Amino acid sequence: MSRQKPKLARIADSLGVSTATVSNALSGKGRVSPELAERIRATAAELGYVPSVAGRALRTGRSGVLGLVLADISNPLFPKLAQAIENSAAKAGYGILIADSHGDVAAQTQAIERLIERGVDGMIVVPRRGTWVTGASCPVAVIDSPSTPGNTVAADHWSGGQGLGLHLASLGHKHVLLLGNSTASNVQNDRLGGVRAGLGNAKVEAVWIEKLEAKAGQGCSLGLEAAVARGVTAIAAISDLVALRALTELQRAGIAVPEDVSVTGFDDLIWSSVVTPGLTTMRMDVVTIADIAIAAVLEAIARPPSAETRRGDGDTVIASQPKVPMELVLRQSTGPAKTSVFRKDSKSTNLTVGERIQ
Amino acid sequence: MSRQKPKLARIADSLGVSTATVSNALSGKGRVSPELAERIRATAAELGYVPSVAGRALRTGRSGVLGLVLADISNPLFPKLAQAIENSAAKAGYGILIADSHGDVAAQTQAIERLIERGVDGMIVVPRRGTWVTGASCPVAVIDSPSTPGNTVAADHWSGGQGLGLHLASLGHKHVLLLGNSTASNVQNDRLGGVRAGLGNAKVEAVWIEKLEAKAGQGCSLGLEAAVARGVTAIAAISDLVALRALTELQRAGIAVPEDVSVTGFDDLIWSSVVTPGLTTMRMDVVTIADIAIAAVLEAIARPPSAETRRGDGDTVIASQPKVPMELVLRQSTGPAKTSVFRKDSKSTNLTVGERIQ
DNA sequence: TGCAGATGATTAATCGTTTAACCGGTAACG
DNA sequence: CGTTACCGGTTAAACGATTAATCATCTGCA
Numbered sequence A, B: 001m002s003r004q005k006p007k008l009a010r011i012a013d014s015l016g017v018s019t020a021t022v023s024n025a026l027s028g029k030g031r032v033s034p035e036l037a038e039r040i041r042a043t044a045a046e047l048g049y050v051p052s053v054a055g056r057a058l059r060t061g062r063s064g065v066l067g068l069v070l071a072d073i074s075n076p077l078f079p080k081l082a083q084a085i086e087n088s089a090a091k092a093g094y095g096i097l098i099a100d101s102h103g104d105v106a107a108q109t110q111a112i113e114r115l116i117e118r119g120v121d122g123m124i125v126v127p128r129r130g131t132w133v134t135g136a137s138c139p140v141a142v143i144d145s146p147s148t149p150g151n152t153v154a155a156d157h158w159s160g161g162q163g164l165g166l167h168l169a170s171l172g173h174k175h176v177l178l179l180g181n182s183t184a185s186n187v188q189n190d191r192l193g194g195v196r197a198g199l200g201n202a203k204v205e206a207v208w209i210e211k212l213e214a215k216a217g218q219g220c221s222l223g224l225e226a227a228v229a230r231g232v233t234a235i236a237a238i239s240d241l242v243a244l245r246a247l248t249e250l251q252r253a254g255i256a257v258p259e260d261v262s263v264t265g266f267d268d269l270i271w272s273s274v275v276t277p278g279l280t281t282m283r284m285d286v287v288t289i290a291d292i293a294i295a296a297v298l299e300a301i302a303r304p305p306s307a308e309t310r311r312g313d314g315d316t317v318i319a320s321q322p323k324v325p326m327e328l329v330l331r332q333s334t335g336p337a338k339t340s341v342f343r344k345d346s347k348s349t350n351l352t353v354g355e356r357i358q
Numbered sequence C: 001t002g003c004a005g006a007t008g009a010t011t012a013a014t015c016g017t018t019t020a021a022c023c024g025g026t027a028a029c030g
Numbered sequence D: 001c002g003t004t005a006c007c008g009g010t011t012a013a014a015c016g017a018t019t020a021a022t023c024a025t026c027t028g029c030a
Helices: A008-015 A019-027 A034-047 A053-060 A078-091 A105-117 A157-170 A186-199 A209-216 A224-230 A240-252 A286-302 A307-311 A340-357 B008-015 B019-027 B034-047 B053-060 B078-091 B105-117 B157-170 B186-199 B209-216 B224-230 B240-252 B286-302 B307-311 B340-357
Strands: A065-070 A095-100 A122-126 A139-142 A175-180 A203-208 A234-237 A262-264 A281-283 A327-329 B065-070 B095-100 B122-126 B139-142 B175-180 B203-208 B234-237 B262-264 B281-283 B327-329
Touching: A008 A019, A008 A034, A019 A034, A053 B053, A065 A078, A065 A105, A078 A095, A078 A286, A078 B078, A078 B095, A095 A105, A095 B078, A105 A122, A122 A286, A139 A286, A157 A186, A157 A234, A157 A262, A157 A281, A157 A327, A175 A186, A175 A224, A175 A240, A186 A203, A203 A209, A224 A240, A234 A240, A240 A262, A240 B240, B008 B019, B008 B034, B019 B034, B065 B078, B065 B105, B078 B095, B078 B286, B095 B105, B105 B122, B122 B286, B139 B286, B157 B186, B157 B234, B157 B262, B157 B281, B157 B327, B175 B186, B175 B224, B175 B240, B186 B203, B203 B209, B224 B240, B234 B240, B240 B262
Parallel strands: A065 A095, A065 A122, A122 A139, A175 A203, A175 A234, A234 A262, B065 B095, B065 B122, B122 B139, B175 B203, B175 B234, B234 B262
Antiparallel strands: A095 B095, A281 A327, B281 B327
8 A cells, every 4th residue: 555665765765764864774885873874773673665676786886686597407406506596695685586507507607697687696516517607707616526627515425435435334234336427527526535535444336327328328228137147245436416327227127225235325315315215314404504605705895896807707605614424314325335145146036036027 | 008987978988978978879779870879789798898787777677687586496408497597588688686595485475575575676586385476576477387377488297197097009109107296286186187187097096295195204115016016017106206216115125117017207317218128208398498487477577567567466477378399308217018818927027126125 | 941850860858876075063182 | 252062953966867848840731
């Protein structure tokens, strides 16, 4: 029923003061007597005043919006991360504008440009592996891997891998299969490097799915049954998605998890807790990562623009704590290593079942 | 090396014309001679002119941004939907601001308010089940279920379910278990209702996981082994996540999919194609849904504000095509129904294996 | 020749907020 | 007593784009 959207002028009129005073009172910046400030706040609230972002943005040059660029929105890790970032940004009064870069580098640059044109004050980028973030004329936080140059903050994938390795080693696993997608990814190298380190002197072999699928076709068998026959007692997958693929391939072949083989994943994605057996995995602390990334960007925004920043080159900000520890989530997919003798028995049985099915 | 960000005035100066003419030329609205317009566009491009969203927004009252409200960003369906919506919006020159409503209604209202305060021109809402979208003073498109009142556009969940039901029926399944989460969801009722219809006069039983877990605890067994023993030959899950849960529970119990039991899901989520056996599922056409939703909102924005709109009540827009067909994705998790006799045999074998494992 | 109408461009107001500069008055201080 | 400093505010100028109103020409027609 109120006339229109109330603006500064209306509340100024209704109190007989100037808009400048109202602005000062509400922002707490200028010099306003406490009582008057209080009255102003009161009527502002009463009138349901909502500042116009456009007006403010025009005057201050700040939009109050951050961009979030993702190499591939459809990445299953995205929901949690986006949620954490939106949350953290909202707490600081910022909005999050999303941009998808469909996985390819050109589109990523375009996406960044679009965000800049929209006037974002800063950006969070989760880049395509091996991609260099470029062309941003605003503070940029990069979430990739601690071993990526220019990275702002990330989970400590290496230590996370080490934790899984240690866990498997403590269960007595002496022959482990590593399941990765691509050797080109820093994250993957960190993770599997950590696993290797944690496993100590256990026998380790690695399978790279991208390479395998290039030959055998997409969705091909990972050859896990053969691996188990070779003596593998544990499989450490690069991600929960791969772990899931492994788990079902094993189960389909009649190999029991974790009795015959243990399986571990990474990321604690949504399904890790609902499958049977529940997936033992290594969880990223996305909330902390988001907080740190947002804080770093906001700090860079608040800082008076340095010479480099004004040049328009991408200036990736750095965070005080670039590595965030990961957390081991123990579920039912890992168990004690099977002894050789028992394994041989079970294996033959399983092969029978598997052949019947396939 | 250019002085600063070029604005309208700079390009106007450099050609000796007024800013109004430049604005007209670039927007194609006013009356500008073709040659001059061309020269203006040329120098604009040369100077790398980028219009200030803030200035434009202030003057026109339009921000060029749409809000996307999700009941729960961490919903695994979100990535695809967000991607499609961002894409569709970007094509129309709009940005997407995200807001998470953590699943609860109060937060959803808050999220909507935050978006309004940020000056969005319209919103797309994927509401919490049973939630009424309210308090928006801008066009709102709701993506929920065709049978939800006030819905704008959605996948035709019922027909999708019917498709799955027909598929299972054609494979000879006469005893099917329906796996749902909650009876309170329109989407779920539509889906399972469709399945029932498609199955014709087959024997159908339903299990509601929420109810089950309230008693037996989260992550409890779904009792599928017993169901199979009862004679169930197919399981139709409300979503791929539930289907995955079912699939692994069955496999863990030594029941072969699809030889012993067929399993179907909904949504074609990322893992449906990587598990073994691949999940037969019903895919939503998120791209079309996003296109329709965005188009409906944009049309409402373009339309001169009606009386109701200005009242500030939520005015959910309607789309020309509210139901979007779903697409059956055939993979390996469904197969011919087992005959009773064969089933009984196999079942006993499987039970043995299952008991050994459990 | 004179006038209406079309054409092409300019003028100036406006959107709502912020903020540097200013101003009259009073109190403190040398 | 004269100067300075502060206090609580106000004025007015931006910020950058859009657009209604206006104006100067030129064309066509009676």
